[in-house]
Amino acid sequence: MSGTALRSNDLALGLIGTLAVILLWETSVRTGLIDPAVFPSPSLAIAAASERLTARQLGENLSWSLARVFSGFALGALAGVLVGVLAGWYRRFGLVVSPLVELLRPIPPLAWIPLAIIWFGLGEPSKFFIIFLGAFFPVVTAAYQGMRSVDPMLLRAGQTMGLSGVPLLLRVAIPAAAPDLATGLRIGWGLSFGVLVAAELIAADRGLGYMIIAERNAGGSVGVIIVGILLIGALNLLTDAAIGVAIRHWVGRWHGS
Amino acid sequence: MNARLARAASSLAVIAVLLAAWELAVGYGLLKAYQFPPPSKIARGFVELSLTGFPTGVSLWTHTGVTIWRVLQGYVAAILLAVPLGLLIGALPVLDKLSAPLIVFCRSVATLSLLPLVIVWFGAGELTKVVLIGYGCFWTMLSNVIAGVRYVDPVLVRAARSCGLQGPELYREIVLPAALPRIFAGARMALGVGFMVIVGAEMIGTIQGLGALIMEARTFYRSEITIVGMLVIGLLGFLISSGLAGLERVLMPWAGNLDQVRR
Numbered sequence: 001m002s003g004t005a006l007r008s009n010d011l012a013l014g015l016i017g018t019l020a021v022i023l024l025w026e027t028s029v030r031t032g033l034i035d036p037a038v039f040p041s042p043s044l045a046i047a048a049a050s051e052r053l054t055a056r057q058l059g060e061n062l063s064w065s066l067a068r069v070f071s072g073f074a075l076g077a078l079a080g081v082l083v084g085v086l087a088g089w090y091r092r093f094g095l096v097v098s099p100l101v102e103l104l105r106p107i108p109p110l111a112w113i114p115l116a117i118i119w120f121g122l123g124e125p126s127k128f129f130i131i132f133l134g135a136f137f138p139v140v141t142a143a144y145q146g147m148r149s150v151d152p153m154l155l156r157a158g159q160t161m162g163l164s165g166v167p168l169l170l171r172v173a174i175p176a177a178a179p180d181l182a183t184g185l186r187i188g189w190g191l192s193f194g195v196l197v198a199a200e201l202i203a204a205d206r207g208l209g210y211m212i213i214a215e216r217n218a219g220g221s222v223g224v225i226i227v228g229i230l231l232i233g234a235l236n237l238l239t240d241a242a243i244g245v246a247i248r249h250w251v252g253r254w255h256g257s
Numbered sequence: 258m259n260a261r262l263a264r265a266a267s268s269l270a271v272i273a274v275l276l277a278a279w280e281l282a283v284g285y286g287l288l289k290a291y292q293f294p295p296p297s298k299i300a301r302g303f304v305e306l307s308l309t310g311f312p313t314g315v316s317l318w319t320h321t322g323v324t325i326w327r328v329l330q331g332y333v334a335a336i337l338l339a340v341p342l343g344l345l346i347g348a349l350p351v352l353d354k355l356s357a358p359l360i361v362f363c364r365s366v367a368t369l370s371l372l373p374l375v376i377v378w379f380g381a382g383e384l385t386k387v388v389l390i391g392y393g394c395f396w397t398m399l400s401n402v403i404a405g406v407r408y409v410d411p412v413l414v415r416a417a418r419s420c421g422l423q424g425p426e427l428y429r430e431i432v433l434p435a436a437l438p439r440i441f442a443g444a445r446m447a448l449g450v451g452f453m454v455i456v457g458a459e460m461i462g463t464i465q466g467l468g469a470l471i472m473e474a475r476t477f478y479r480s481e482i483t484i485v486g487m488l489v490i491g492l493l494g495f496l497i498s499s500g501l502a503g504l505e506r507v508l509m510p511w512a513g514n515l516d517q518v519r520r
Contacts, residue, residue, distance in 0.1 A: 038377070039378075
């Protein structure tokens with residue numbers, strides 16, 4: 001009981017802090033302390049955005065960004081789990097794959113942009129590839145590490161109970177590695193999202209990243225740019241929280257909460 | 258020791274086989290030389306890049322130096338701001354609660370999405386890149402400093418209290434050393450963020466730096482130079498992260514099991 005009271009107290013304080021900063025921002029623009037053309041207040045930014053953007057445009061850019069990041073992440077994470085788990089489980093496969101992953105992993109996903117354009121042209125596939133990489137490397141590393149650090153005792157116990165081969169992998173080893181997988185997926189999501197925005201800034205003709213860089217190239221309103229940035233941040237925060245909840249639910253099946 | 262040696266040998270063998278297969282595949286026309294420049298061409302690209310440079314006159318070492326210098330400026334500025342602020346917020350729980358949602362939000366804002374705004378404010382020059390790196394490093398560092406101070410093992414604090422330590426003395430003697438490993442881990446993460454950001458930031462509005470190099474090389478259909486640049490970026494990132502991890506082990510031997518604790 002006192003626990004929930006404490007919780008809501010924290011929440012109220014957080015809300016007060018956030019509102020105070022927004023208010024400070026608004027008033028320092030209103031009083032002329034900050035030039036509204038350079039850094040418009042929240043109300044001015046929203047007014048400018050609603051004037052220059054239709055809801056349809058915004059929705060279109062938003063859904064393009066979301067579709068890109070979800071598809072890239074889903075396939076990258078799937079490939080990462082598959083390769084990482086197999087490399088951790090089958091020693092021979094691991095010996096072949098892990099040097100390659102170790103070699104390529106330190107290259108940040110954004111550094112692949114030029115090569116992606118060389119391979120796939122300027123269209124959707126190159127952006128998909130970059131986001132795919134953003135998810136793939138953290139997930140593959142985490143999956144491999146997780147598989148390698150499964151408690152051998154668990155595996156032996158599973159074998160004693162008559163499990164071996166693929167059932168042992170699916171029923172014992174993967175659940176045991178689930179917390180590592182979860183961490184990797186979470187990091188992979190964050191990276192995919194950061195990479196998405198960069199890819200849209202550098203080479204795209206749709207999406208939220210494109211929306212804000214186009215506004216600045218057209219010499220448009222700073223307000224639109226600010227709204228776009230805040231929207232991207234909120235989207236990242238919300239999806240990350242949703243994925244966090246989903247993952248906790250999944251891992252909680254074996255490891256408690 | 259022998260097992261490790263055998264593992265390293267097999268890794269090298271895998272990579273060597275792959276490189277040979279790649280070279281042959283291009284030689285026999287299975288892969289296009291422009292899309293997959295063979296290792297021999299990449300090696301020649303490396304020599305050209307380090308001697309004559311690309312664009313001519315700007316050598317690989319200049320690009321690398323420019324990139325490192327940009328990252329360092331933003332990184333150091335971020336650390337200098339984030340550490341004192343984080344120590345302060347971490348020491349005062351009320352301040353922590355007031356600022357927590359804002360810090361989480363600012364951390365979620367993709368650093369590169371600020372690029373258009375920062376260009377409007379500071380133009381497309383050096384300052385823009387340094388500010389972006391600073392932003393990315395700052396929030397990573399700040400949240401780690403706060404977490405480091407806030408989540409010091411309460412048993413430690415209680416033990417120190419019963420030994421008569423309190424107030425600033427308790428903070429200095431117990432909380433700070435206990436928070437240091439997390440702070441250092443934050444510094445390592447922040448540098449990683451800095452390197453992520455710079456590669457993207459250099460792809461717009463500059464011809465110097467490794468990010469600009471790989472993008473320029475693509476524009477001129479020099480894919481082998483792009484790959485050399487990517488490898489140098491990867492090597493740099495690898496050296497820095499393993500160097501900092503080593504430094505961490507030497508400086509803070511008591512931090513040994515931090516990775517397990519943090520879970």
